[in-house]
Amino acid sequence: MPDSQLPATQHWRFETDVEGIGWLTIDAPKGPVNTLSRQALAELETMVTRIEDLAASGQIKGVVLLSGKESGFIAGADISEFDSMADFSILPDMLRRTHSLFARIEMLKVPVVAGIHGFCLGGGLELALACHYRIAVNDEKTRIGFPEVNLGIFPGFGGTGRSIRQAGPVDAMTAMLTGKPMRASEARAKGFVDKLVRHRDMLRWEGRKAVLQDRRAKPAGFAKRVMAMGPMRDYVANQMRKSVARKAPRLNYPAPWALIELFEKKGNDWRAMIAGEVEAFVPLLSSETATNLRRVFFLTESLKKQGLRGVEKPNFTRVHVVGAGVMGGDIAAWCALRGMGVTLQDLDLDRIKPALARAKSLFRKRLKTKEEIDAAVARLEADPAGKGLARADVVIEAVVEKLEIKQKIFAEAEAKAGPNAILATNTSSIELERIAEALKDPNRLIGLHFFNPVAQLPLVEIIRSRFNTDRQIALGSSFALAIGKSPVVVRSAPGFLVNRVLLPYMMAAVERVEKGENKELLDAAAVAFGMPMGPIELMDTIGLDVGKFVALELGHSVPDNSQFARLIAEGKLGRKTGEGFYKWEKGKVQKADPPDHPNLVALGRELVQPLVDTTEIVVREGVVANDDLADIGVILGTGFAPFLGGPLQARKDGRA
Incomplete structure (x- = not known):
């Protein structure tokens, strides 16, 4: 009562x-x-x-x-x-x-x-x-x-x-x-x-x-x-x-x-x-830190309001991923972890098996009981013949960055997939309009650009081409939210947002190493500034071959006589091969102690300057809608110091 x-x-x-x-x-x-x-x-x-x-x-x-x-x-x-x-x-x-x-x-x-x-x-x-x-x-x-x-x-x-x-x-x-x-x-x-x-x-x-x-x-x-x-x-x-x-x-x-x-x-x-x-x-x-972290919180929350809602809110249950390499396999594993049925396609079963093993390792880390782990394993199915394509709600392509291969995959996907299925590419640098040339309905193709490691980085760039409708982009955002990721919509342009701002930062650091500067010192300075890892370690983590490809796509030169090019020619591609600029053992970077420096934070600020400058350019060009989305996208996609509120906020505060 x-x-x-x-x-x-x-x-x-x-x-x-x-x-x-x-x-x-x-x-x-x-x-x-x-x-x-x-x-x-x-x-x-x-x-x-x-x-x-x-x-x-x-x-x-x-x-x-x-x-x-x-x-x-x-x-x-x-x-x-x-x-x-x-x-x-x-x-x-x-x-x-x-x-x-x-x-x-x-x-x-x-x-x-x-x-x-x-x-x-x-x-x-x-x-x-x-x-x-x-x-x-x-x-x-x-x-x-x-x-x-x-x-x-x-x-x-x-x-x-x-x-x-x-x-x-x-x-x-x-x-x-x-x-x-x-x-x-x-x-x-x-x-x-x-x-x-x-x-x-x-x-x-x-x-x-x-x-x-x-x-x-x-x-x-x-x-x-x-x-x-x-x-x-x-x-x-x-x-x-x-x-x-x-x-x-x-x-x-x-x-x-x-x-x-x-x-x-x-x-x-x-x-x-x-x-x-x-x-x-x-x-x-x-404090300035708390003020900026509140800003980051509200920006992150605002991303959750994207996507279709109410009666239009879609129910995603099945995902088909083409490409069982590191990115494709890890995207498939993440979708299975989040409760979706996933089919993973590649040329043969041997190419898929390593991805299944990595997925099981992820499930063991993230899930508490044997029943939960076994259920997640059962949700992820090897599918070399691509039979899951026809019944998928979302089709994600994550193969090598070669335009003609991607076009072929999507021409087949358009013919076999259901009429309401999302067709999405995980391309890291190729403009969607070029990939969509192979489609009868280019509006169907959107970009879902994940970041490595998929299980740790929350950002998914929702790439919008000039063909896409608002509804198609909202569908992509809805899917990202459904798998627990944070969607940021960006326009199709070389490098999109994150790779566009990262490459000048990483390449400038590589050039400094080429001129004889200590790589450990540069990495230590970036970390002292607030980055999660330094630019040279990051290049090794991404893969030198991938870094070179994206660099060329974005108009950066990689001279044949450079240390960067020589390492690639020798097959020293970074973490995935055990050696790049650094040596790697069991996935852990091996570094010498950096030399002393009177002001590591100031050196770090100098190193991130190309990233901050390029973020301003990206907003000015309309690749991303505004400063807020640029800041939260760069924070979520690169780990840029959250306590600074993002690169553009840091510049406003005189800290970058």
């Missing part, structure tokens, strides 16, 4: 039943996801005040907190409010007020139980940790974690101390420092969750039992807590710094370093850890 003494709120519903259990439901009025906006938190204060009165008078035995959204529990704080809150005159009071609110929930004499399904992230997990007991649905949709570090901050609603209390310092700090969400079973094993259920419809029943039995979560045991005591805490903090330094230099990403310092000072007392959040958190939210 609804509690009539509660004022109406937009985000929360509260009712009590005949057993004296209070049911508190969050259901934000706009959008499919719950977030803890300032209004939602203010309304929760009202709810908690009423619940305190009911508990004090004995009118309720406890409270179960649930979500009314299909998508999940709570996805975190409302990121759209962060810019307005990044103010020293507003933020500290807001954080302390939320700390007080969550402490009031924790201090209720009656049990408060959180029932979790789907997303339980950031502030949502912090609220759940303030409850006395947590129940989660153990399925693929449930994801629990602290992604704040990806936005240049760390948990600020008390999550630092409460996660350490429940999971122990190592597991809690690892969750906060990596930002990786956990499955329900992992969260249960680490102490973030107390009980698992199989289905969402079991949350109410188990929540009821937890209230009636007055269940309370137990904090982490001594074996875990000892890692935050005395000298052990200093040791753990130093190990964390070493791990963080490899991926997030302090100058570029201050949040994990600030969190480690907070832990080092106060990690043995979870309440002191919570109190220390405010002082450490406030300068992070307004």
Whole structure:
């Protein structure tokens, strides 16, 4: 029965039943996801005040907190409010007020139980940790974690101390420092969750039992807590710094370093850890890094709004890939991993077998159970005869960069594929109009340009030719989203977006090596600037033969007497052959230590200048629609320093 003494709120519903259990439901009025906006938190204060009165008078035995959204529990704080809150005159009071609110929930004499399904992230997990007991649905949709570090901050609603209390310092700090969400079973094993259920419809029943039995979560045991005591805490903090330094230099990403310092000072007392959040958190939210990472977040989210929606939203179930080389095989494996039936075609079975072996390795890394792995293996079928072409929803060509071969493949595909199937090429440099000359209906051909390694890089360039309609491009974007990739639409032009901007950067670095500069130093400088790897290692990773082909396509010369050309002539093509500019062992680059340099970041800025300049040119030429799409495309496709917000944003800020 609804509690009539509660004022109406937009985000929360509260009712009590005949057993004296209070049911508190969050259901934000706009959008499919719950977030803890300032209004939602203010309304929760009202709810908690009423619940305190009911508990004090004995009118309720406890409270179960649930979500009314299909998508999940709570996805975190409302990121759209962060810019307005990044103010020293507003933020500290807001954080302390939320700390007080969550402490009031924790201090209720009656049990408060959180029932979790789907997303339980950031502030949502912090609220759940303030409850006395947590129940989660153990399925693929449930994801629990602290992604704040990806936005240049760390948990600020008390999550630092409460996660350490429940999971122990190592597991809690690892969750906060990596930002990786956990499955329900992992969260249960680490102490973030107390009980698992199989289905969402079991949350109410188990929540009821937890209230009636007055269940309370137990904090982490001594074996875990000892890692935050005395000298052990200093040791753990130093190990964390070493791990963080490899991926997030302090100058570029201050949040994990600030969190480690907070832990080092106060990690043995979870309440002191919570109190220390405010002082450490406030300068992070307004930092340039956090501002740029929020921009990257919103740009990434905007890509998810592309594609066909509503009644027109397509249902992709079968994919046919032509070409079982590294790219084609890995595209096929990724589509199978994402649940689609895939047929993989090449000249004979021997050419397909290595791709199947790589796919099985990917499945073993990404999937948790033997049943899941076996199901993914079964979804990927060797198809040298191309029988799967006729029943595919999407046909993807990923063969060598030779125009006549691609034209032949698509002439056959057009004749055999269903009339509504997408025909897509993974060409990295050839203009689509040239490939489409072989088709009766050139509108059917689009570009789906994936990046190596397919399983790691999220970008897919949706290449639009002058023949394509808006609907055909929206179909391509829908497919990219269906397999968990981020689509950026670009116009058909040599090199498209990513290769167009990468080649001048890599070739300029190669030319410097040709003139005698130290390749290890150049790579170290690019990494110091913020790139995920240096340009010479990147050329080796892509393959020198591929690099030369794309360079020639884009009008760059490769002199026959150059070291670059000689390496290719000797079959030293980089990582895939075990040697290029570097030697490679078991897929790992072998590098000497770089010589000393007075300013690696400045040298790195100099190295990326051709990339930044070319990005401006690409936007000016209309290859990509605007600066925002150029920035997010280059970040997702090359790993360009996210903390700088993209090459064009970095130039605006005077940092590139």
